[in-house]
Amino acid sequence: MATISTSEFEKGMCIEYKGEPNQIVEFQFVNPGKGSAFIRTKLKNIKTGRVQEFTYKSGETVTLLPVEVHEMQYLYKSGLDFVCMDTRSYEQITIPKEVLGNFAKFTKEGDVYQIQLLNNEPIGMRLPKKVRLLVSEAEEGVKGNTVTGAKKTVVVETGASILVPLFIKTGDVISVNPQTGEYLERESQK
Amino acid sequence: MATWRDFRKDPKLFNNLKIRERIIASIRHYFKEQNFLEVETPLLVPTVIPESYLEVFKTDQLDRRRAKKQMFLTASPEASQKKLIVAGLRNCFEITRSFRNGETDSQTHTPEFTILEWYRVSATYKQSMRDCQYLLRKIASDLHAFDKRKFPNASLICYQGKDISFQLPWTHLSVMEATERYADIGLNDITEKRAQTFHQIFSVSKIAAVAQKKGYSVGKKDSWEQIFNQIFLNEVEPEVRKLEKPVILYDYPAPMAALSKLHPKDKRLAQRFELYIGGLELADSYSELTDWMEQEKRFQKELQTIHRLGKTPVIADSDFLDALKVGLPKSTGVALGVDRLVMLFCDEDSINRVRITV
Numbered sequence: 312m313a314t315i316s317t318s319e320f321e322k323g324m325c326i327e328y329k330g331e332p333n334q335i336v337e338f339q340f341v342n343p344g345k346g347s348a349f350i351r352t353k354l355k356n357i358k359t360g361r362v363q364e365f366t367y368k369s370g371e372t373v374t375l376l377p378v379e380v381h382e383m384q385y386l387y388k389s390g391l392d393f394v395c396m397d398t399r400s401y402e403q404i405t406i407p408k409e410v411l412g413n414f415a416k417f418t419k420e421g422d423v424y425q426i427q428l429l430n431n432e433p434i435g436m437r438l439p440k441k442v443r444l445l446v447s448e449a450e451e452g453v454k455g456n457t458v459t460g461a462k463k464t465v466v467v468e469t470g471a472s473i474l475v476p477l478f479i480k481t482g483d484v485i486s487v488n489p490q491t492g493e494y495l496e497r498e499s500q501k
Numbered sequence: 502m503a504t505w506r507d508f509r510k511d512p513k514l515f516n517n518l519k520i521r522e523r524i525i526a527s528i529r530h531y532f533k534e535q536n537f538l539e540v541e542t543p544l545l546v547p548t549v550i551p552e553s554y555l556e557v558f559k560t561d562q563l564d565r566r567r568a569k570k571q572m573f574l575t576a577s578p579e580a581s582q583k584k585l586i587v588a589g590l591r592n593c594f595e596i597t598r599s600f601r602n603g604e605t606d607s608q609t610h611t612p613e614f615t616i617l618e619w620y621r622v623s624a625t626y627k628q629s630m631r632d633c634q635y636l637l638r639k640i641a642s643d644l645h646a647f648d649k650r651k652f653p654n655a656s657l658i659c660y661q662g663k664d665i666s667f668q669l670p671w672t673h674l675s676v677m678e679a680t681e682r683y684a685d686i687g688l689n690d691i692t693e694k695r696a697q698t699f700h701q702i703f704s705v706s707k708i709a710a711v712a713q714k715k716g717y718s719v720g721k722k723d724s725w726e727q728i729f730n731q732i733f734l735n736e737v738e739p740e741v742r743k744l745e746k747p748v749i750l751y752d753y754p755a756p757m758a759a760l761s762k763l764h765p766k767d768k769r770l771a772q773r774f775e776l777y778i779g780g781l782e783l784a785d786s787y788s789e790l791t792d793w794m795e796q797e798k799r800f801q802k803e804l805q806t807i808h809r810l811g812k813t814p815v816i817a818d819s820d821f822l823d824a825l826k827v828g829l830p831k832s833t834g835v836a837l838g839v840d841r842l843v844m845l846f847c848d849e850d851s852i853n854r855v856r857i858t859v
Binding site: 348 | 554603607609610724727738758782785
């Protein structure tokens, strides 16, 4: 199996930690006073979902686990799970809600997502930079409320609530950062 | 990040700058009150104190014939300030920039940052511990006087959802006490007490065995310091971060002595401390090493390590050794990361939000 050095770390990579598959959630450089360089990571155990911190020596090598990324089309929801189809093999696969994390509330039937698989098990997804969503419910911006930066909450087609500027109306398409759930911009007006 | 575009969107960033200005004013006031001289020392220098754990910025200076001379950006104002003290200056301080290459991708490091460095003569690191406490308490109370809404208490702040009390006494913990308490390792477990040479005392194979037993992987090239720090960062530091009071961690193992004096009672330890507040490593202080022969030995060792690690070769500051030969008076110094200090009082988790970035 391939090994990599800490300098090759990327978010989302799967590595072996204490004999278990773990995904790198976060990593950052740390240099203790008058000491060598280290890489502090947050690792999510793929089997248990438990997140823990581990600090590697800079340059330490770890085993990289072969994660494949497949394009999957979201078909329908079944309980808490999302049934998807692999666009290459046409195979259907069930993805538990936890695998999608915060993105679960932005899923739209028919959309294609980049799903990460380890030994044919879905373990996560590559988040798109933005997701376009139709505003299904929006109250009119309150008149007289002209403070710059004033916000209101609207509901989008997938049912998620998003904090947006006052000028957004029902029927507008907005884009949202799927990682933070923050409003980015108005894509088109009704 | 905090580029001008981010400043346009996020008014909190301007508030951070205002708090930063206040903090720097408090620092100046603290040292002026005690008659410290504020100095400015060169950032562009031909030689440096070799520090193997750092990577330098190297550049070329041109003379009028466009002949190149290799120069470096300073990683701290230490050498210049100590030279001034040798020349006859007494207590002094400086707020300046420092440059450390390669320190990107981090919430608490950035290649260019602001450092406060001060020196007090005829004193040891014990006095520097007191200075850190009084300085921080003064900043907290000045900020309280400046904005009672944002800083409702003169000796209590909230950082990342956790209250931190500046009330004395602070937590004083020696590094080995902490290591014993949280990682179950004593100094005798990882050193050869009766050995003669430094190399034998800090035997890599002894500490490697301890680390491997705990499940760490140890590489052939790993140094004693790397193995120790990995255990420290994984098992000790996270616990220190949880303590409610600011923490003074003191007496580091000698391989992390840098430019500090060894402990008179146990040569395996160095008179050095670090100040941790809210999990941030804020300041680093020594009883300054004044023995030029010991300093020269450490220079050689650092130069060898720089070479072994394949880092950018540097030219060691022999002028600094000359100054030590003339005689550095007994003194103590502290380097404090100003940006991290601002993070603490602005309740920010990233160093890139307390100044304008590129």
